[in-house]
Amino acid sequence: xxxxVFTENWDGKxxxxxxxxxxxxxxxxxxxxxxxxxxxxxxxxxxxxERLGKYGAGKVINxxxxxLNILDNQVYSSVIAQIVKKEDAKVIILACNNTGxxxxxxLSVKLKAGAASCVSKLPDSIDPFIVFKKVHSGNAxxxxxxxxxxxxxxxxxxxxxxxxxxxxxTIENLPFQIDATLLKTQVKEVQKLTGxxxxxxxxxxxxxxxxxxxxxxxxxxxxxxxxxxxxxxxxRPVSDEGWRPxxxxxxxxxxxxxxxxxxxxxxxxxxQHIAGVSSSKCIVAINxxxxxxxxxxxxxxxxxxxxxxxxxxxxxxxxIKNK
Amino acid sequence: xxxxxxxSNVPDTTTKVKFVDDFKRLDTTGIQWIINPWDELSLxxxxxxKDNPSNGIQCVTIAHVGLITTEPTIRKxxxxxxxxxxxxNTEPSDANFVAAQLAEVIKANPYDIxxxxxxxxxxxxxxxxxxxxxxxxxPSVSAxxxxxxxxxxxxxNREIDGGKEVVTIPVPFVAIVQKGIAREPRIASMRGIMxxxxxxxxxxxxxxxxxxxxxxxxxxxxxxxxxxxxxxxNPKLLVELLQNEAKVI
Ligand SMILES: Cc1cc2nc3c(=O)[nH]c(=O)nc-3n(C[C@H](O)[C@H](O)[C@H](O)COP(=O)(O)OP(=O)(O)OC[C@H]3O[C@@H](n4cnc5c(N)ncnc54)[C@H](O)[C@@H]3O)c2cc1C
Numbered sequence: 001x002x003x004x005v006f007t008e009n010w011d012g013k014x015x016x017x018x019x020x021x022x023x024x025x026x027x028x029x030x031x032x033x034x035x036x037x038x039x040x041x042x043x044x045x046x047x048x049x050e051r052l053g054k055y056g057a058g059k060v061i062n063x064x065x066x067x068l069n070i071l072d073n074q075v076y077s078s079v080i081a082q083i084v085k086k087e088d089a090k091v092i093i094l095a096c097n098n099t100g101x102x103x104x105x106x107l108s109v110k111l112k113a114g115a116a117s118c119v120s121k122l123p124d125s126i127d128p129f130i131v132f133k134k135v136h137s138g139n140a141x142x143x144x145x146x147x148x149x150x151x152x153x154x155x156x157x158x159x160x161x162x163x164x165x166x167x168x169x170t171i172e173n174l175p176f177q178i179d180a181t182l183l184k185t186q187v188k189e190v191q192k193l194t195g196x197x198x199x200x201x202x203x204x205x206x207x208x209x210x211x212x213x214x215x216x217x218x219x220x221x222x223x224x225x226x227x228x229x230x231x232x233x234x235x236r237p238v239s240d241e242g243w244r245p246x247x248x249x250x251x252x253x254x255x256x257x258x259x260x261x262x263x264x265x266x267x268x269x270x271x272q273h274i275a276g277v278s279s280s281k282c283i284v285a286i287n288x289x290x291x292x293x294x295x296x297x298x299x300x301x302x303x304x305x306x307x308x309x310x311x312x313x314x315x316x317x318x319x320i321k322n323k
Numbered sequence: 324x325x326x327x328x329x330x331s332n333v334p335d336t337t338t339k340v341k342f343v344d345d346f347k348r349l350d351t352t353g354i355q356w357i358i359n360p361w362d363e364l365s366l367x368x369x370x371x372x373k374d375n376p377s378n379g380i381q382c383v384t385i386a387h388v389g390l391i392t393t394e395p396t397i398r399k400x401x402x403x404x405x406x407x408x409x410x411x412n413t414e415p416s417d418a419n420f421v422a423a424q425l426a427e428v429i430k431a432n433p434y435d436i437x438x439x440x441x442x443x444x445x446x447x448x449x450x451x452x453x454x455x456x457x458x459x460x461x462p463s464v465s466a467x468x469x470x471x472x473x474x475x476x477x478x479x480n481r482e483i484d485g486g487k488e489v490v491t492i493p494v495p496f497v498a499i500v501q502k503g504i505a506r507e508p509r510i511a512s513m514r515g516i517m518x519x520x521x522x523x524x525x526x527x528x529x530x531x532x533x534x535x536x537x538x539x540x541x542x543x544x545x546x547x548x549x550x551x552x553x554x555x556x557n558p559k560l561l562v563e564l565l566q567n568e569a570k571v572i
Contacts, residue, residue, distance in 0.1 A: 008484070010484070010485055071483065072462070073453065073456070073462065073463045073464070073465065074456075074462055074463070077457070096449075097484045098465060098466045098481075098482055098483055098484050099483070099484060101441070101449045101453070101465060101466070101499075102453060102463070102465035102466070102499070103453075104450070104453070105418070105422075105449070105450040105451070105452070105453025105454040105456075105457065106453045106454070106456065106457040106463065108419060108450065108453075108454060108457075108535070109419070109422070109454050109457035109458055110457060112535075113535070114417075114419065114535030114536040115418070115419070115450055115454075115535070115536070116536060117447070117448050117449045117450060118447065118449070130539055133447070134447060135445065135446055135447055135541070136334075136338075136340045136444070136445055136447075137336070137444055137447060138544065139339075139340050139544065140340050140342070140541050140542065140543055140544065141541065141542040141543075141544065142446075142538050142539075142540070142541050142542070143538070143539040143540055143541075143542070144536050144537070144538055144539065145536065145537050145538075145539050146535065146536050147533070147534060147535060147536065147537065148535050154449075184462035184492055184493055184496070185462065185464065185490050185491075185492055186490060186491045186492075187488050187489070187490050188478070188488075188489045188490065188491060189488065189489035190486060190487075190488050190489075191486050191487045191488070192485060192486035193485055193486050198484075198485055200484065203571075204571070204572065228572060246502070246503060249502065252336060252360070252444060253360055253361070253502050254502055260571045261565065261569070261571040261572065270337075271336065271337050272336055272337075275336075278544070281569075281571065282565070282569045282571050284561065284565070285550070295550045296547060296550070297547050298547075298550045299547075299548060299550065299551065299569065300550065300551050300552075300553060300561055300564060300565070300569075301550040301551070301552050301553065302552070302553050302554075302555050302558065302561065303552060303555065304555030305555075308555070309555050309558060312555075312556075312558045313558040313561065313562070315558075316558045316559040316561070316562045317562055317572075319559065319562075320559075320562050320563075320566065
């Protein structure tokens, strides 16, 4: 028996998210009295694969094949399912991101394994196996029992601390026969977001709402983000108006994020917006209206005109950074 | 081509959720039920595709797993413009259960394009679409933000982690859709509401199935710490607190 964790790579590199899920899988394996196996699919250098060991993976399995250069949900889930069987994995961990959400449900049916998505902590109970996840977009949580022999979990981003150790993993390159007839997805064009801090990866996010008044007012907000190494985000009406790109739309119907620090500037704090940011560790709100609902979820607040407060805040951050 | 839109019946997204029976069940008193926001956008897109005759869409059907009490939500979908609907007459217990029920009716009466929302706003599961595709052994594309038909070929934009891809996929397939698929949900016209009354809702009985997962109980989020207000003239204090107290910068 083992715990298998699927670690996605981005152009041959892992991200913090990859290490979070390996840390989680390894801790869970420890609870179950077994070890974790990290599965990497695609072209990743040996030194990069070895990094997974540092977060507790007992073994790293590497599968690469040209057919795997395209994310085809059927191909990927069939590869993972075969490895699950080969390694007798009883729990499978994936990230709760686009890729994880695409593959986990297919795996669940293939393996007759109950799946729970976006769990946010280690199970309190192993037998019965009960996991904890957000429901109603963060307005409540649920404890969910998985009844099947094999269990599949996707882990919510930034919900588990990295655990580093001196552990070294053995690397196993697994030759693999892929059923080419399964490959149905053809990629015609790729647009990568490069040179920007991705909203879903960022530790700090600076976000603006309709209270920013005009797309021309974003300069100080972007300056603040740049100073802090933060990503920028916005509310739905802001992206609907075309003030900011759609990729920045955060909330229930946009991106769900969980940074360590979230600045909500000129944002009222509607339930739908907060649904996308409620897992942030610390929320700072700047709003002209002292009764804005956003202050109910904020840890720090400034009541004032964003246009006046932002430049001052930028100066204050500069001062501290220069120290 | 025929399009099937799977819809989920969820509490209005501004509902202040409460639980009863020792936190085992959602308190449904006073709840306004709506079509899951992503499903409403899927339905809108399906109808937009049908509006253009060159796309060759013959019909847009709604599929829903739920008891008779959810029929008003299905009627809303019919009023928006779907041609007909299938209701599988059972409580939607978990994602696998729902997907298996849907697969059963689709196998008996296949569709070319099946649209599912990326999640339901109540359980936030993100599972039904992918599971359904696997039951049907159809290809699936996730995080779909655009879907169009060009010369009979389906072209899809999907979001990947760190970018976007334009992909093609042969029918039949399942698309799991998110924001972008349609701009604004289509609103029912007066005529739509009138005609919806007589559009057919076919009722199918469920298959029996063991549940893979079950909710043990719910919990409410921890109350937020009260907000510390900082003088707008002194944002330096905020920066210091973020550095030394919250330790986030
Ligand atoms: C089904 C559904 C899904 C939705 N999904 C989302 C979603 O995913 N994400 C999302 O964001 N919204 C979503 N919405 C919309 C949501 O209900 C709100 O309308 C939206 O979040 C409000 O955006 P806002 O805070 O920018 O604007 P507003 O609510 O207009 O708030 C503007 C705020 O700025 C403040 N302000 C004004 N002037 C200043 C100033 N000079 N300085 C500082 N503050 C100022 C005001 O006091 C106010 O609080 C959804 C709605 C529905 C129905």
